[in-house]
Amino acid sequence: MELTLSILLGFMIIGALFAIHAKDLLSAVIAAGIVGYSLVICFLLLKAPDLAIVQIVVETITLIIMVAVVLDSTREELKVKVDRQQIINISLALIFIVLLAFFFVQATGKLNPFGEHTLRMANAYVGETASKTGSTNLVTGVLFDFRGYDTLGEATILFTAAIGVLSILRIKGRK
Amino acid sequence: MKGMSLIVKKVAQLIAGLIFLYGIYIMVHGHLTPGGGFAGGALIAGSYILAILAYGSDTIKLKKEETGTSLTESISIFIALMLAVAGFFIGTKVFFNNYLPSGKIGELISAGVIPLYNIFIGIEVAAALITIFLALIIYKEEIEE
Structure with a gap:
């Protein structure tokens, strides 16, 4: 397990270094993708499928958007x-x-x-989530019950991001 | 923005619906299986983005859609917040209190308000991602005009 994780981390470091030094921006974006998808495998090996699903979807969406931007603008790096x-x-x-x-x-x-x-807090979460919240998925139980404020903050961040993008990118405004 | 070739259009037509359904499954079963509102919402947004990229913006009126997604996002985060605020008035009177009966552990309708949070947060995430994507496309089209 530790060996596999070390190999994956090595891949991620190589990918990140290549992404910085690549002359072609498209290959830099693809190399940045290596980092993200290796992280997905790391999450799966460490038994966190929740995070793996989110990571794979978000990574794919951002990669598509970044590739679209590179294809549309320029493929050469600025000096x-x-x-x-x-x-x-x-x-x-x-x-x-x-x-x-x-x-x-x-x-x-x-x-x-x-x-x-497993630290002291983790033991409490693992032992009592199912009986206290009624949710068999520990992560959801923690996200929406024990640490609901965190989740509210995350959702608000996304909301603010959407509002910010709208207010910056709309040139003409709505009529 | 132009659409892509016929092959891409056909594949997107076949796949997008399945991705959408899988997103709804992940969202609704958030309290039972791995996943939840954030993952499901991102999947639903992905299916819409796939369809828009494949078919281009000529067939769809993007500006109208953008108003809709922006509105959906605002309303669903408001409802999620109101669900949390309702905890103030029911039961032990604590913010984010789980006031609905938790039911039988492991069934689809159980765990009190957690599935409702999952659903509304999922809708919010999906609408926010689509809004950002649409804003980028509309920006490009306005630049080109």
Whole structure:
């Protein structure tokens, strides 16, 4: 299991690196697709079919839209000149990466070993969801009962995204 | 936007309905099997997007459709919010309270309000994705005019 996941993660890293460095934007979009679909297989291996379904559908839709945009506009990458602003940006990003890696290593030391992921809260969810909410799907029980506020927020984000796209893209407005 | 070739049109015609039905299945069985409102809504949006991409925008009046999807989205998120607010007045008077009887575990009609949330969130997700897609297409057509 750990070996398979490591191989998949390696694929994802290679795909992401290729997506950044590809000269042709279409192949960059396809390489970004590798990352998404490998993530689907990871979710399936880790027994999260809920996430896998959502990921595969959303990945397909975004990939179609991105391919349509690339085919419609241009397939060549823009040349970026390296000036002072760029150097400041890159060094800031590097500092942030080092900080993040530092805290990440500190945090992973506190986690349970791989495979023993049931924490105190997870035990409560797994044991009592079916009897308390009446839903046999744990994920839905958690999403719409224990953590309903989260779900409301997610739905509101999507609503706001649609409103934002409408208000930016409509040039002429409705008559 | 032009439609695609005859083969694509025929395949889309055969497949889109099945994808739509599968989306509804995922949405309605959200409390029993993997999936739920978000996955089902994305599937339904996918079937519409497939049909629109295959047939092009000449046969469908997209602006009218966009008004409809925008309205559907707003109304369904409002209903989902009202379902949550109704928890204030029934039972233990808590926001997001599950006030309907939970029924027999494992049956289609069970788990109180959870299936209703699933259905309305699913409609909202589907309508929002279609709205964004239609807005992009209409933008392109207005640019070209």
